[in-house]
Amino acid sequence: xxxxxxxxxxxxxxxxxxxxxxxxxxxxxxxxxxxxxxxxxxxxxxxxxxxxxxxxxxxxxxxxxxxxxxxxxxxxxxxxxxxxxxxxxxxxxxxxxxxxxxxxx
Amino acid sequence: xxxxxxxxxxxxxxxxxxxxxxxxxxxxxxxxxxxxxxxxxxxxxxxxxxxxxxxxxxxxxxxxxxxxxxxxxxxxxxxxxxxxxxxxxxxxxxxxxxxxxxxxxxxxxxxxxxxxxxxxxxxxxxxxxxxxxxxxxxxxxxxxxxxxxxxxxxxxxxxxxxxxxxxxxxxxxxxxxxxxxxxxxxxxxxxxxxxxxxxx
Numbered sequence: 001x002x003x004x005x006x007x008x009x010x011x012x013x014x015x016x017x018x019x020x021x022x023x024x025x026x027x028x029x030x031x032x033x034x035x036x037x038x039x040x041x042x043x044x045x046x047x048x049x050x051x052x053x054x055x056x057x058x059x060x061x062x063x064x065x066x067x068x069x070x071x072x073x074x075x076x077x078x079x080x081x082x083x084x085x086x087x088x089x090x091x092x093x094x095x096x097x098x099x100x101x102x103x104x105x
Numbered sequence: 106x107x108x109x110x111x112x113x114x115x116x117x118x119x120x121x122x123x124x125x126x127x128x129x130x131x132x133x134x135x136x137x138x139x140x141x142x143x144x145x146x147x148x149x150x151x152x153x154x155x156x157x158x159x160x161x162x163x164x165x166x167x168x169x170x171x172x173x174x175x176x177x178x179x180x181x182x183x184x185x186x187x188x189x190x191x192x193x194x195x196x197x198x199x200x201x202x203x204x205x206x207x208x209x210x211x212x213x214x215x216x217x218x219x220x221x222x223x224x225x226x227x228x229x230x231x232x233x234x235x236x237x238x239x240x241x242x243x244x245x246x247x248x249x250x251x252x253x254x255x256x257x258x259x260x261x262x263x264x265x266x267x268x269x270x271x272x273x274x275x276x277x278x279x280x281x282x283x284x285x286x287x288x289x290x291x292x293x294x295x296x297x298x299x300x301x302x303x304x305x
Contacts, residue, residue: 007109014208015113019120021204026124029197034129034171038136041167042120045143048155056150056240059230064155064245065253071155071162072260076267078167082174083274089178091287 012053020046033088037081044074108149115142125197129175133168140164151240153233 019042026039048067055063116139123135140163147156230239237243249257 007106010212011109011113014212015116017211018117018201018204018208021207022117022120022124022201025197025200025204028200030124032129034175035124035126035132038129038132038171039124041136041163042123042139045140045163048159049143049146052147052150052152052155055152059239061240061244061248062253064152064240065249065256067152067155068158068245068249069256069260071158072264075162075167076263078170079267079271080274082170083271086174086177086275 009053009057012049016046016050016053019043019049033081033085037078037085040081041074041078044070044077109146112142112146112149115139116146121197121201129171133171133175136171137164137168140168148233151230151233151238153240154242154245155240 023039023042023046026042027036030036030039048070051063051067051070055061055067119135119139119142123132123139126132126135140159144156144159144164147153147159232238233240235241
């Protein structure tokens with residue numbers, strides 16, 4: 001186990017880029033706010049995978065710390081986002097992000 | 106290497122399933138599969154603590170939150186589960202193809218001249234699960250509570266702000282109106298109520 005990692009870092013970078021853009025596609029294409037929030041979680045996790053891969057490549061655990069913080073921020077984001085979805089749903093009785101345009105002016 | 110490819114295929118497939126599923130519940134199941142594969146990939150990257158955190162926080166907390174919201178909202182509402190999309194559904198394969206091209210591009214760029222320096226941290230690399238090696242709970246906790254104590258404390262503040270925000274947003278007295286139509290309704294009801302009060 002003490003030799004260098006068997007998988008090159010660029011493989012992880014490529015996989016992370018693909019997953020990130022799948023998340024971008026989810027946010028752009030879907031109009032259901034729950035699936036948009038899940039796509040945002042996908043993007044968070046793609047970034048976390050990069051943190052892990054580079055922490056392992058450099059053998060430095062700052063990447064682990066930052067991935068931990070990203071997980072915390074993602075949890076807060078999911079809680080707030082779902083609270084907004086519940087609030088919008090409670091007043092509008094349907095969930096469609098294009099109809100929530102009160103602050104558009 | 107074999108583990109990487111198996112997990113990568115699972116992660117890509119479940120990610121595509123997640124964004125193209127017709128119902129949000131299927132998306133949550135796909136996301137659960139994605140997070141499980143990601144936790145296994147963290148284990149192959151010597152990050153045992155983060156793998157466990159990934160399973161507990163994401164699969165255990167965030168996905169359950171999504172499930173609760175779906176169960177709360179989808180009762181008796183047809184427009185919630187299926188709705189029109191902003192772009193045609195054909196955009197999903199198109200963007201996935203673009204993403205694949207981008208992934209191959211990054212892969213090629215990474216092979217142009219990647220120099221990974223030697224190990225800098227003091228902790229040695231060992232099998233996953235042993236103490237005092239890179240990525241163990243010991244190593245992680247030591248770094249978190251010494252060098253990175255300030256970000257950790259700020260995390261506590263952030264979580265408290267999130268809790269207060271959720272209570273304000275989703276509490277019983279939430280004064281939020283979502284759409285312009287609904288705002289007009291609320292305004293009309295308030296005006297009628299004021300008039301009714303004045304007449305009495």
